[in-house]
Amino acid sequence: MLDLQQIQELVKKKMDAFARQNSKGSIYEPIQYILNLGGKRLRPALSLMSCQLFNDNLEDAVHPALAVEVFHNFTLMHDDIMDNAPLRRGKPTVHAKWNSNTAILSGDAMMIQSYQLLAKTNPEHFAHIFQIFNKTALEVCEGQQMDMDFESRNDVTIDEYIEMIRLKTSVLLAGAMQIGAAIGGASLQDQEKIYRFGESTGLAFQLLDDYLDVFGDEAKVGKVKGGDIIADKKTFLQILALEIADDSSREVLKYWMGKKPKDPTEKVKAITAIFSKLNVEEALLEKVQTYHQQALFELKGLSVDPSRTESLIQLAEQMLERQH
Amino acid sequence: MLDLQQIQELVKKKMDAFARQNSKGSIYEPIQYILNLGGKRLRPALSLMSCQLFNDNLEDAVHPALAVEVFHNFTLMHDDIMDNAPLRRGKPTVHAKWNSNTAILSGDAMMIQSYQLLAKTNPEHFAHIFQIFNKTALEVCEGQQMDMDFESRNDVTIDEYIEMIRLKTSVLLAGAMQIGAAIGGASLQDQEKIYRFGESTGLAFQLLDDYLDVFGDEAKVGKVKGGDIIADKKTFLQILALEIADDSSREVLKYWMGKKPKDPTEKVKAITAIFSKLNVEEALLEKVQTYHQQALFELKGLSVDPSRTESLIQLAEQMLERQH
Numbered sequence: 001m002l003d004l005q006q007i008q009e010l011v012k013k014k015m016d017a018f019a020r021q022n023s024k025g026s027i028y029e030p031i032q033y034i035l036n037l038g039g040k041r042l043r044p045a046l047s048l049m050s051c052q053l054f055n056d057n058l059e060d061a062v063h064p065a066l067a068v069e070v071f072h073n074f075t076l077m078h079d080d081i082m083d084n085a086p087l088r089r090g091k092p093t094v095h096a097k098w099n100s101n102t103a104i105l106s107g108d109a110m111m112i113q114s115y116q117l118l119a120k121t122n123p124e125h126f127a128h129i130f131q132i133f134n135k136t137a138l139e140v141c142e143g144q145q146m147d148m149d150f151e152s153r154n155d156v157t158i159d160e161y162i163e164m165i166r167l168k169t170s171v172l173l174a175g176a177m178q179i180g181a182a183i184g185g186a187s188l189q190d191q192e193k194i195y196r197f198g199e200s201t202g203l204a205f206q207l208l209d210d211y212l213d214v215f216g217d218e219a220k221v222g223k224v225k226g227g228d229i230i231a232d233k234k235t236f237l238q239i240l241a242l243e244i245a246d247d248s249s250r251e252v253l254k255y256w257m258g259k260k261p262k263d264p265t266e267k268v269k270a271i272t273a274i275f276s277k278l279n280v281e282e283a284l285l286e287k288v289q290t291y292h293q294q295a296l297f298e299l300k301g302l303s304v305d306p307s308r309t310e311s312l313i314q315l316a317e318q319m320l321e322r323q324h
Numbered sequence: 325m326l327d328l329q330q331i332q333e334l335v336k337k338k339m340d341a342f343a344r345q346n347s348k349g350s351i352y353e354p355i356q357y358i359l360n361l362g363g364k365r366l367r368p369a370l371s372l373m374s375c376q377l378f379n380d381n382l383e384d385a386v387h388p389a390l391a392v393e394v395f396h397n398f399t400l401m402h403d404d405i406m407d408n409a410p411l412r413r414g415k416p417t418v419h420a421k422w423n424s425n426t427a428i429l430s431g432d433a434m435m436i437q438s439y440q441l442l443a444k445t446n447p448e449h450f451a452h453i454f455q456i457f458n459k460t461a462l463e464v465c466e467g468q469q470m471d472m473d474f475e476s477r478n479d480v481t482i483d484e485y486i487e488m489i490r491l492k493t494s495v496l497l498a499g500a501m502q503i504g505a506a507i508g509g510a511s512l513q514d515q516e517k518i519y520r521f522g523e524s525t526g527l528a529f530q531l532l533d534d535y536l537d538v539f540g541d542e543a544k545v546g547k548v549k550g551g552d553i554i555a556d557k558k559t560f561l562q563i564l565a566l567e568i569a570d571d572s573s574r575e576v577l578k579y580w581m582g583k584k585p586k587d588p589t590e591k592v593k594a595i596t597a598i599f600s601k602l603n604v605e606e607a608l609l610e611k612v613q614t615y616h617q618q619a620l621f622e623l624k625g626l627s628v629d630p631s632r633t634e635s636l637i638q639l640a641e642q643m644l645e646r647q648h
């Protein structure tokens with residue numbers, strides 16, 4: 001059995017090898033570029049660990065796990081165009097470094113490459129994996145569309161917001177895990193539990209991201225503090241605050257929304273103060289805990305020896321420990 | 325056995341049914357929209373006819389044929405963004421009617437849908453079909469990249485141009501046909517002949533498009549005459565003219581290239597005159613004939629009764645008869 005670190009090393013080695021193949025031709029260089037920006041490679045690691053719950057032989061799980069990671073990076077390349085984002089992991093985004101057309105086309109090629117990786121799945125499992133992959137891929141697009149639709153709406157509810165982050169982030173973690181488990185030989189019931197583990201963990205992870213943007217340690221988070229506030233982004237904190245605010249708090253929130261001051265310090269400070277006054281960050285952290293507990297509950301229900309679930313529990317805690 | 329018209333009716337019915345499913349949600353409406361713009365549905369018709377060369381039962385060939393057409397329409401949606409095209413089949417393009425982000429995202433969803441259609445392929449044939457589909461899909465992206473790269477180059481050769489249109493247009497016709505033949509039960513050898521038929525027919529078809537842009541009957545072609553000349557597009561005619569021109573002809577060509585007069589009539593007239601003087605349209609039409617003959621030669625080599633090839637010959641002639 002591989003431990004968390006060994007799994008992460010395996011994923012890194014395989015992803016680096018895949019990135020190196022994309023060296024020639026103007027369509028492939030941006031693919032190598034975005035893959036070399038790194039990232040935590042959470043999805044393939046979670047996929048392999050889900051396989052390992054049921055089977056020590058991870059060989060068959062490697063290509064589908066890479067397929068998910070390449071698909072994920074394709075969505076980043078296209079999302080960055082749509083969000084007009086200049087930076088990704090501190091480096092220029094593909095459309096900023098090249099241009100939008102290149103980012104569109106290289107992204108398209110990258111999606112096809114993710115299917116080429118998927119084609120290397122053991123035929124015994126292929127049809128089932130392909131179905132999960134396609135369904136998940138389409139849901140990720142639906143999540144991105146919801147996120148864009150939210151920009152022009154002022155009536156987004158908490159439930160809608162949760163559904164958006166579920167589609168945009170959680171289902172791909174969940175799908176990656178179900179794929180790994182299926183290849184490991186899990187029963188359909190166990191696959192569904194693993195899926196729900198991924199889904200809940202993904203929701204907790206994404207909500208925590210909202211929290212850290214405002215209340216996180218700037219040095220650790222690696223982003224400008226309050227970036228979501230500055231951009232008037234709909235987040236759990238903002239939506240809940242507007243929902244429960246008293247008149248004077250709502251007035252402050254409305255006053256700042258849409259304003260783009262040159263120095264945003266005062267805006268960030270004022271809105272953060274309202275969040276704290278309304279205690280929305282406490283509500284958020286409670287929700288993170290609830291999802292985390294739900295995820296652990298699913299793991300406990302699996303028909304495997306509890307000792308096999310340890311590295312998954314460890315990784316989920318790493319993903320969620322940033323709050324402490 | 326179905327005749328050409330029956331095949332085209334079958335394709336239309338199935339494509340319309342697929343388009344109707346894409347009715348709800350902002351991500352799916354543009355998919356329905358572009359599919360409802362119509363078009364000749366050449367690729368699925370060619371795919372089914374290739375199946376029918378070997379097998380009267382077309383049922384298994386329908387979903388992969390639709391997958392190719394949906395993939396083709398996805399490339400149109402993204403190409404129109406990259407080419408900044410306002411119109412497609414006389415109607416606003418998706419990015420013009422909605423916006424670029426919607427066209428990017430709906431295009432992505434459409435590509436995934438093409439894989440969902442492909443997933444309905446009979447498992448017996450699936451692995452082989454999937455491999456052809458992925459290879460072809462990536463080549464189409466490479467062709468689009470070459471086409472974009474040509475815009476900023478002045479040293480494009482005829483060979484490079486042929487390679488670009490082979491990738492951008494021909495391989496998808498060829499791939500669609502190989503997929504149909506494979507499902508019909510063709511030997512690998514026959515599949516390769518069918519592939520080369522599609523490839524040569526695609527090249528002839530695309531070259532003819534260059535011809536018709538300048539020398540076609542405007543009413544029949546349905547586009548502004550000389551559109552390629554006005555846009556300084558690299559075409560077979562332009563590249564060959566520059567290659568073989570005497571000094572005075574080259575001077576005229578260079579004089580007009582890059583110029584965007586409000587009334588382009590004189591530019592179109594002057595360049596068309598040079599083309600005619602250099603006889604490049606004759607060279608083009610000869611090449612169209614050569615590719616057409618090559619295609620027919622491949623068909624003759626198939627291990628099927630010649631009577632089965634008749635509707636394919638008929639469709640290829642329809643595709644290429646626009647010159648007469």
